[in-house]
Amino acid sequence: MPDTATGPTVFAQGWVMGAGLILAIGAQNALVLRQGLRRQHVGVVVAVCTLSDWLLIALGVFGLGALIQGQPFLLEVFRFGGAAFLLGYALLAARRAWRPAQGLVAAGTTSSLGATVSAALAFTYLNPHVYLDTVVLLGGLGARQPPELRLAFVAGACLASAMWFGLLGFGAAAAAPRLRSPHTWRVVDALVAVLMTGLGLQLLLQPL
Template structure:
């Protein structure tokens, strides 16, 4: 029989590895080498909280009240569209400095953006709270061990993404590469926002 710890690790890793708004933000912060540790910690603690909520039964409560998800859906879509438009503006009209050379954003502003990208995204509730919560509760007495495995996967992923992105910094020494990245982020965020509205 497979250990709930391993099942939780693999389930969370499979869900989290898909490119999403949060991952794109962590990647950008890592490339900029800006407040990487606080961002990684915040993403991991957020996942820990959401996974624990799912195991504790909040996922079933969310499933029973789709109106709450509708509010999160439209709020999240509005935020993603705004964030995407800002990235599009950076890609279209960059400043004279590359983002790596520009003055860093404040820690508070970076963490506020990270929190918004995490908690205003309804997919985080469906994937982390509802789906992982349901999978964890299928493990019976091993559900909290499943949760531990999921949190370990989250911590490993965000640490690797945030600090591993530093290795890409040399490729982002020019305005052109930053414009390409911001263009990709803009297209992705706007597409994600639109998909939330029409889904």
């Protein structure tokens, strides 16, 4: 790292790297998007995902990323447990897409706050891709910064996370009244099913 690195430049690097990793649509983003379209507990889901991202980014930058990389058994637990979870959710989404009326009923039914929080936590902490992106990759980049500038990197990455989840959740909620149709929900559920299936199979077929 060159000696010319400063707090603002490292902050900007953290924001750019955080935004680049989080913009890829994954299981966590799909949940935030769907909750936004349903206009149910949007603020809670956004807060849980954002705060979890902040925690994992900080832990990664300050040492957890190296620890996970050195524990093959832990990576395997994440791999198979996460694959089972993602494939199970893909099956549920595929059933909703196949029977769009059921999807609309589900969309209009208010899920409990506890169930919503549990789903957000599961999609965050049972998903190995979250650890690979935020803890291992982003954390590894932040750990290369000079010790006195690592906090600036974390702050930049955390800002990108907050901006993205807020935009995704509340943006979907704002657009929801114009998207309430059987066709829209069928497309959303079909895309979620394909996404989750792809991620789940990737975990099963490719060692972490």
